Amino acid sequence: MAKRIADKELTDRNWDQEEEGEEAGTFSVASEDVLKNRAIKKAKRRNTGGESEGGGAFKGFKGFSMAAPSTTPSSSLTAFSGFGGTGSFKGFGGLSNGTGSTPSFSGFPSAAKAGVAFNGPSSAQPGADIAAQQTNGSAPGPSPAPCSRSREYSRQLTALNQSVRDWISKHVNDNPLCDLNPIFRDYERHLASIERHKTSTEDPGQKRSGSAPLPAGVSFNFGQKVDAPALGSLTSKPSVPSFSFSSSSNQSSPFGSAGPSAALSFGGTKTSDAPAADDKDEESEEPPKPEVKEVKEDDAFYSKKCKLFYKKESEFKEKGVGTLHLKRTAEGKTQMIVRADTNLGNILLNILVPSTLPCSRVGKNNVMVVCVPNPPVDDKNPSVAVPLLIRVKTAEDADELHKTLEEKKG
């Protein structure tokens, strides 16, 4: 039985004594040694950017919808029901890409938080209250009563403010010394664009004269040099706006920073999890990927982005994320190179593909090969053959890779 008796004796003598408060606090992290031995799992993200299944989720979703049944279909709140469609989560993919980047959460995902309010009809007010507190002088302060603005505006503002709040609290929790200025600049920018959007879609009776109308469901980029014109070519659907904030908050220029794999590897991991998001990525909030493509492999006849694992004892350890290239050598043999997706572009694997190379299709989207790895994975046994797992984005890609290897080996 889950009944619990009182934890503290209460008497006519002690009932009105001041109780010592208890702080919620934040938990302590385990030591390095302990962490080293822990297998850390990364949770699968399902929320893909820009997919229209967002709308479908609203329709088909009966169970865990957050919709308050009393709201009308057109209200902004039903748009929050179920799960926001556009890539709407705040994440720190940098968690598992531990190739020694600067603070572990310096990176930020491509599609960021949608700031969905999940608390039924009452949620509009808390969001609006936060808005009222958080607004800075430059943007016109939103009024605390959402009913005096468009619903869309409230929704976007709520989303923005919640994103900022959560982003700031997370980052300050992780690193109290971080510089939050980039975030505030991004906030100003986003707020301004929401404002523009609002005025352009509302009655002329509003304060400002409208500029070019922007469709609903616009998503905003933070920290990019690109401005408003880059926005808004998304089809208008009632998807929830998503905001992303600058990545490393303790560096002056968030992007193009030397932070190695963190910001950039997002591109890798995120797109690999969001197959349909590519077409939207041009205008989305992903950190610019050009750095990744600096190191080009000119004469590869086949290239594929992948994640490389090597087998150690009974489990697979990640070697890195990069691009696999297949090239023809001068002697007519096939060479397989996997180069890391970093500025350095260090080699994760560089082998010749012999005709005897064991190569198999594994699981959903992997190809397994067995060979002596170069560079070695185990310095004590550098010439031992080791199974290597190559994980690619989709099953089709895996099939393709496998087929290509089979054809071209030897």
Place this chain on the structure above:
Amino acid sequence: MSTRDVVKKRVSRFKNKGKDLAKLREKRVSECVELRKAQKNESFLKRRNIILSSLPDEEAFSPEQNDTLSFRIEDIIRDVNSNDREAQTRGCQAARKLLSKGNDPPLKEIVDAGLLSQFVSFLSMDDEPTLQFEAAWALTNIASGNSWHTHQVVQHGAVPALINLLASPMLHISEQAVWALGNIAGDGPGYRDILIECKVIPALLACISPDTPVGYLRNLTWTLSNLCRNKMPCPPLSAVQQMLPSLIQLLHLSDKNILSDACWAISYLSDGSNDRIDVVVKTGIVPRLVELMNRKELFILTPALRAIGNIVSGSDLHTQMTIDAGVLNVLPKLLRHPKPTVQKEAAWALSNIAAGPCKQIQQLITCGLLPPLVEVLRNGDFKTQKEAVWAVTNFTSGGTVEQVVSLVQSGALEAIINLLQVKDAKVILIILEAINNMFIAAEKLGETEKLSLLIEELGGLERIEMLQNHENGIVYQAAHDLIEKYFNDGDVEEVQVDSTQTGFEFKAPDVQKKFEF
């Protein structure tokens, strides 16, 4: 005899003046309470008598009260030990006044002076009511000290004599005996049970009549509450059953102090095993307790709420009785009470109701307990939040699938996710258990994907991933398992490897089911 005349005069004064000066008396009684609180050294369960409610006022605040320093112990000893009634009375009264002074009364000195035997012998002098009264008062104040002091009083044989005094025709003497016995009972289960064996309860109950003044009843209720108090062991069941009817009577009066002490008594009696709770609820007192829980006076609300909290920690039947009595209409108010401890106790009670069968959980929903629950999850102080988290987990464990969905829709999931970074590892584990339970419900609906997505949108994934860094290994494991079970990335770790002769064969990891929208 002169003393008799004195007695007559006093009694007549008492009869004439008692009611007029009620307010003044109350003030002195409250001063008494103030002094009690100020004396931190004193044992909490006892009360020293500065002034007795049924005492005539001239007696009460005679100027000599302030000149206590002029009494010398040696004079007192000489007087008390003499054979002269007047001297004995003088000496005893002087001792009483010394023992009644505000700061640091000389309890030990009086005991060490060997005066207790004499005082106890004075108690049985029915022909000397003044002496009886002064001796009873002096012994009351000694018994209000620490355990050693109380022990001294009992060792000198005061108990039977005091119990006899309960039957005194003099109200003030009887009341003084009530008080002294309350102090002795409050020392602990040992003396409490000795008093019970000496049949103190019937003697006390005999003092309750429609004519009994309020001040007397207040003292009596307090003494009864001390007889209900303490566990290890609990008071004998037979004693409890003797006291309960009178306690119920007292609970229906209107005097706030009586109500408060009677509620305390019930809160002590309900703090026990289910059969103890059973004895209490069978009196039919539950509706009255719910009423008293709704009072604005904190000193009544607090013990009533505690009593109800104890009762709902009992069986489902006990809990149902409180629900039938309307507890669910009062709890939302208490969950929003300005005092955090009240919120906490209310949340604790709620968590125990949520631990009941789904019929009771449904009543929680119907009576609108979810919104205030979510509010305290969000805004309560941490101790309250802890109780609220228990409520959520219990809910997810005993609730039907629809009920769990209602819970999620109320915002509880978001709120508990936002608590996943707290220091207290137990709380984190309880939250993870709630989330697991929600998935079990989701499985029955075939909607685990949706729940996963929702958790993701609520920022839960980052927090759960973070928990894998927690210093507590159990938290790490729970978080890890949760991700593995419902947020599996098809991670390589999951790949089983069989080596065969021709090379390595790999079993594919389980493919996530996709839900069609």
